[in-house]
Amino acid sequence: MISELLEQFFRWKRPVNSRSEARNRLKLVIAQDRSGLSSEALEAMRKEILEVVARYVEIEPSESEFSLESDDRMTALIANLPIKRVRPQIEPDSPIPSEASDSEE
Amino acid sequence: MSRIIVITSGKGGVGKSTVTANLGTAIAQRGHQVALVDADFGLRNLDLLLGLENRVVYTAIEAIAGECRLEQALVKDKRQPGLVLLPAAQNRSKETVNPAQMRQLVSQLSQNYEYILIDCPAGIEMGFRNAIAPAQEAIVVTTPEVAAVRDADRAVGLLEANNIRIVNLVINRIKPEMVQMNDMMSVEDVLEILAVPLLGIIPDDERVIVASNRGEPLVLDEKLSLPAIAFNNIARRLEGDKVPFLDLMAAHNNLLNRIRRFFRS
Numbered sequence: 001m002i003s004e005l006l007e008q009f010f011r012w013k014r015p016v017n018s019r020s021e022a023r024n025r026l027k028l029v030i031a032q033d034r035s036g037l038s039s040e041a042l043e044a045m046r047k048e049i050l051e052v053v054a055r056y057v058e059i060e061p062s063e064s065e066f067s068l069e070s071d072d073r074m075t076a077l078i079a080n081l082p083i084k085r086v087r088p089q090i091e092p093d094s095p096i097p098s099e100a101s102d103s104e105e
Numbered sequence: 106m107s108r109i110i111v112i113t114s115g116k117g118g119v120g121k122s123t124v125t126a127n128l129g130t131a132i133a134q135r136g137h138q139v140a141l142v143d144a145d146f147g148l149r150n151l152d153l154l155l156g157l158e159n160r161v162v163y164t165a166i167e168a169i170a171g172e173c174r175l176e177q178a179l180v181k182d183k184r185q186p187g188l189v190l191l192p193a194a195q196n197r198s199k200e201t202v203n204p205a206q207m208r209q210l211v212s213q214l215s216q217n218y219e220y221i222l223i224d225c226p227a228g229i230e231m232g233f234r235n236a237i238a239p240a241q242e243a244i245v246v247t248t249p250e251v252a253a254v255r256d257a258d259r260a261v262g263l264l265e266a267n268n269i270r271i272v273n274l275v276i277n278r279i280k281p282e283m284v285q286m287n288d289m290m291s292v293e294d295v296l297e298i299l300a301v302p303l304l305g306i307i308p309d310d311e312r313v314i315v316a317s318n319r320g321e322p323l324v325l326d327e328k329l330s331l332p333a334i335a336f337n338n339i340a341r342r343l344e345g346d347k348v349p350f351l352d353l354m355a356a357h358n359n360l361l362n363r364i365r366r367f368f369r370s
């Protein structure tokens with residue numbers, strides 16, 4: 001109880017840490033600078049990847065995350081796509097369902 | 106074989122010219138023949154930082170155009186026998202020079218000088234391309250601020266793309282009191298983001314400005330200040346010495362400084 005109160009108090013008291021804000025913002029913008037991709041290209045790529053993945057598994061587009069991360073001057077595209085369920089026996093070259101969830105029944 | 110090193114940054118005003126002047130003087134003090142090339146055509150500054158502005162007769166432009174011999178354009182430092190400056194023109198634009206001419210000029214210098222330090226202008230356009238063209242190595246200067254670090258990363262990328270493989274980092278204007286309050290990125294933060302080997306760290310210090318007012322690089326002082334020690338350490342590391350980095354946080358927290366701060370507040 002008391003420790004919880006204390007914790008809340010300190011969270012409230014602690015000034016916004018501009019050092020870590022600087023670090024986090026820089027990491028994002030530098031990863032994008034290094035990739036040489038425009039934000040339009042990044043968005044187009046995101047859409048296409050989602051389309052391909054949706055042929056095999058059902059995903060929730062609103063919960064999926066794409067980000068660029070840099071480590072040791074190497075940039076990686078990180079995609080986090082929570083799978084709702086696997087689609088039953090779809091052939092790899094069957095047509096792409098138009099909407100991930102509307103296509104059933 | 107001489108070493109040809111460009112001092113660059115991307116962002117302006119982070120301390121390239123200050124580093125060039127002090128590092129050049131420190132290397133010359135260590136007994137080497139050093140030529141400093143001001144590649145900031147149109148915005149000449151290095152002569153002022155070195156206190157040599159009254160001795161400039163010809164500039165790199167006249168030497169390139171063949172209007173004078175290269176030796177005539179070199180300004181000898183009055184305090185350091187091994188040090189010369191090749192001044193930039195003050196009133197002609199960056200477009201008057203091209204990378205091939207810069208290469209030619211520096212290759213001529215390299216016959217007589219062991220170290221050639223090129224002070225790059227801000228930005229990543231023509232002036233940058235001219236300054237990096239002759240270089241084999243680069244020192245990227247940044248401050249622990251978001252815009253400076255982002256631009257430094259761009260500069261590093263361009264240096265790599267231009268086959269300059271030896272790239273080292275100098276982080277300038279560190280304020281330990283702000284780092285301690287978590288209001289400035291630390292050396293480690295900047296290193297983690299840029300992932301370039303560290304060559305030196307320099308504290309933010311009013312004496313740097315006083316020295317530039319006087320045209321007397323800090324490393325010439327009889328009793329060396331903290332930033333002067335930082336510049337000297339960079340010179341030693343360039344020569345391959347393993348010199349530990351200054352612990353600026355500890356210097357900030359020593360008893361004397363704590364007492365000083367106590368009385369000031």
Ligand SMILES: Nc1ncnc2c1ncn2[C@@H]1O[C@H](COP(=O)(O)OP(=O)(O)OP(=O)(O)O)[C@@H](O)[C@H]1O
Pocket residue numbers: 114116117118119120121122123124145150225226227277278279307308309310311313314317332
């Ligand atoms: N460590 C420091 N502490 C305090 N002031 C500094 C420090 N380093 C540089 N300065 C000041 O910052 C200003 C800019 O420095 P300098 O001219 O060396 O930067 P620069 O990168 O060469 O700029 P430009 O891009 O315009 O060529 C100067 O007024 C200088 O005195």
Ligand SMILES: [Mg+2]
Pocket residue numbers: 121122123145150224225226
């Ligand atoms: Mg400058």
